[in-house]
Amino acid sequence: MKTWWCYSGLPLVVGATLTVSSALAQTVDTARIEAAGQNDWLTYHGSYKSYHYSPLSQINAGNVGNLSVAWMHIPGRSTRGLQSMPVAADGVLYYSGSYSRVFALNGATGEVIWSYFPELDEALIARQTHSPYNRGVALGEGKVFVGTMDGRLFGLDAKTGKVLWETKLIDSQKLTVGFTGAPLYAKGTVIIGSQGGEWPGRGPIFAVDATTGKKKWEFLTVAGTDDAMKTWGNDSWRTGGGGGWMPGTYDSETNTVLWGTANPAPLYDWSGADFKTQGARPGDNLYTSSVIGLDLDTGKxxxxxxxLPHDAWDFDSAVGEFVMLERDGQKYVVHPNKGGFVFVYDRNLAVKNVWPLVQNINFVKSIDPKTGELIGRRDFSVGKVTEMPLCPYIGGGISWNSGSYNPKTGLYYKLGQEWCMTLDIQKTTPVTTPQAQLNIGADFKMAPPPSGEIYGHLDARDPITGEKKWEVRYPEPPLxxxxxxxxxxxxxxxxxxxxxxxxxxxxAELWNHSDGTGHQGGIISYSANGKQYIAVTAGFGGMLSDDYAPNFGGVYKSMPRDDGALIVYSLK
Amino acid sequence: MKSSVKRIAALPVAVLAVSLSCVAAAQSPTPAPDSETFDVEQLFAGTCGFCHSEGGRAAGKGPQLMNTPRDDDFIRNRIKHGKQGAMPAFDGALTDSQIDQIVTYIRALKPRAG
Structure with a gap:
């Protein structure tokens, strides 16, 4: 259906007319992010509700056939593609590219208002594996916040791009890791989590004063409390992992930061069923592969x-979505896990339901929907895993990018991935000097599911019950x-x-358009000068998309992995 | 069948040191003396295999290494200096003799039985 008609009862131009004049720009603060103004996209997840939803309807099912490219922007040096989620406020679009290059663009025209390219430790970055992509910035108090691969957090003037402060948070020279994820702003504080899962380290999450850049607190996702320390036998907390490399959200009612954490290292343990006492890291390994609630002011x-207690599969909880819902007087938080399950919690992270988004899951038989307990888990010993491939693949049944909840339809739109892997478990020793290296713990390879071919799918589901309304399939999993x-x-x-x-x-598919290269980043909608825009990042390459050429061939064989563009659409 | 060079004894490596105390140790610009066992297969399972699937036997994020047409100098150079956006540089983490052992491992790679 591509007829010309205006969506009945909905305004053509939603909200007040905006200009990109910074003189008229309002400060982005916690109340404004909470209110989720319809013209803006103020945090990585759109607002604290994390809906990845725009209330704008100028572009709609009736006229989307007239969508075309309004403008583009090339950030340059897009090593490993372009993976970030733009944000927008008062008609200005802000986004980051590889090497933490930050741009402020006129949202209506693409004109560059300012850009900032931090001077990075290039020798360090050349030695990093999960680098140099950057997944986004945060806005707050007239500033733009961005992390870097060499362990720093920057506060930039949102009007000029001038550096107001920079704070070194991680010794990346020693730990290898840095920041690739977007920060989160709330109540004068900037929160950012480090990489961590594959490296020896304690996966810190930091809070920094938004005005001064001074560090306020640090929470260690590996053995961050006395109780958690007891869950790492044989001092294995030293081999670490964890981290929180995607931004979570903020619950203002309880003044709580909600964050997902990454896996322990090595990814694959050789403990067998006796993982409480045997193997590389005996015990549950708190607080890895967890969702955590931290007091915003203290970090407690x-x-x-x-x-996933004692995650032995790298199906961690670092996915950043915490979808804040309310139904029948009950408040919920919906959080997808990389293993392919979607967890439904109350606002204190007590389990209310668990449902599978993907079909090919066999690292457990199931998860108890009432308690969240893993049932029939597969814990491997040293050697080749022979009985059946491990499902899903290390890329996850659910990847790190976000789905979308639409309050008008009540449906949660989420991508799932159907793929598996062969696995040969090996004993490893963590490499810690002169610079920490990956600690995987197995040789592996992507494999098709036992039931058939690899594919991906977009599901439209009830976010609480998981009931599926419709599905669209793709020959290769979208990322x-x-x-x-x-x-x-x-x-x-x-x-x-x-x-x-x-x-x-x-x-039903209403429209499509080629952006010329694969997508693995964000997509948002905003309004500038009274006109609605859709902005999407294109540019392939990195730790998962690099698997596509050898496994799927076709268009991926010639797809660049060092290129990218921001492409912005509007109605003709 | 495991690779015939599964365990290469009496070779370096600070990078594979068992000691965990080095987590807190000051960073050293050069690797420690070659005094401990260097296990290339373990290195692949820990680091290299993340991209070079099945211990280098199959293509993954990185190319298949078994039966590679590249010569030894090319492989040594790639391990040392990496490739921007594709492979990290390991010249600060591995000694020349360790890199030689990796080349030996790659040359000896055979398909796994079963």
């Missing part, structure tokens, strides 16, 4: 749920984020480079 742990809008649309940027728009009610 308030509550947590470990989604980008999903956007839904009040225009009854769902946008999916796929791996081949096609941006799709679907009818939010039934999944």
């Amino acid at each position: 742990l308030k509550f947590y749920h470990q989604e 980008g984020s999903v956007l839904s809008t009040a225009g009854n649309l769902v946008f999916v940027p796929d791996s081949r480079g096609i941006l799709h728009a679907y009818d939010a009610d039934n999944g």
Whole structure:
């Protein structure tokens, strides 16, 4: 359906007319992010509710056929593609590229207002594996915040790009890791989590004063409390892991930061079933592969749920979405786990339900939907895993990018991935000097599921019960984020480079357009000068997309892995 | 069948040192003396295999290394200096003799039985 008509009852131009004049720009603060103004996209997840949803409806199911490219921006030096989620405030779009290059652009025209390229430790970056991509910035108090691969957090003037402060938070020379994820701003504080899962370290999450850049607190996701220390036998907390490399969110009602944490190291343990007492890291390994609630002011742990006690599969909880819902008077938080399950919690992270998004899961038989307990887990010993491949693949049944909840349809639109892996478990010793190296613990290879071929799918589901309303399949799993809008649309940027728009009610494809290269980053909608725009990052390459050429061939064989563009659409 | 060079004894490595106290040790610009066992297969399972699948026997994020047409100098150079956006540089982490052992491991790679 591509007829010309205006969505009945909905305004063509939603909200006040905006200009990009910084003189008219309002400060981005906690109340404004909480209110989730319809013209803006103020945090990585859109707002604290983490809906990845735009209330704008100028572009809608009736006219999306007239969507075309308004402008583009090339950030340059897009090593490992472009993986970030833009943000937008008062008609200005801010985004980051590889090497933490930051741009402020006129949201209506793409004109560069300012740019900032931090001087990075290039020799360090050349020795890093999960680098030099950057996944986004945060806005607050007239500043733009961005992390770097060499362990720093910057506060930039949102009007000029001038550095107001920079704070060194991690000794990346020693630990290898740095920051690739976007920060989160709340109540005068900037929160950012480090990389960590594959390296020896304690995976810190930091809070920094937004005004001064001074560190306020640090929470260690590996053995960060006395109780947690007891869950790492044989002092294995030293081999570490953890981290929180994707931004979580903030619950203002309880003044709590909600964050997901990464896996312990090595990824694959040789303990066998006796993982409480044997293997590389005997015990549950708190607070890895967990969701945690930290007091914003003190960093003290308030509550947590470990989604995968003693994660032996690298199916961690670092996915940043905490979708804040309310139904029948009950408040929920929905959080996807890399293993392919979606956890439903109350606001204190007590389990309310667990449902599988993907079909090919066999690292456990199931997860108890009432308690979250893992049932029939597979714990491996040294040697080749022979009985059946491990499902999902290390890329996850759910990857790190975000889905979208649409309050108008009540549906959660989320990408799932159906793939598995062969595995040969090895004993490893952590490499810690002169610089920490990866600690994987196995040789592995992508493999098709026992039931058939690899594929990906967009599901439209009830976020609480998991009931599926419709599904769209893709020959290769899409890796980008999903956007839904009040225009009854769902946008999916796929791996081949096609941006799709679907009818939010039934999944019918209404429009598509090639962005020229694969997607693995963010997509948002905002308004500038009274006009709605859709902005998507394109550019392939990195720790998961590098698997596509050898495994899928086709368009991936010639797809660049050092290129990218921000592409912005509007109605003709 | 495991690789015939599965365990290469009496070779370096600070990078594979068992001691965990080095987590807190000051960074050293050069690797420690070659005084401990260097296990290339373990190195692949820990680090290299993340990209070079099945211990280098199959293509993954990085190319298949078994039966590679590249010569030894190319492989040594790639391990030392990496490739921007694709492979890290290991010249600060591995000694020349360790890199030689990795080349030996790659040359001896055979398909695994079963």
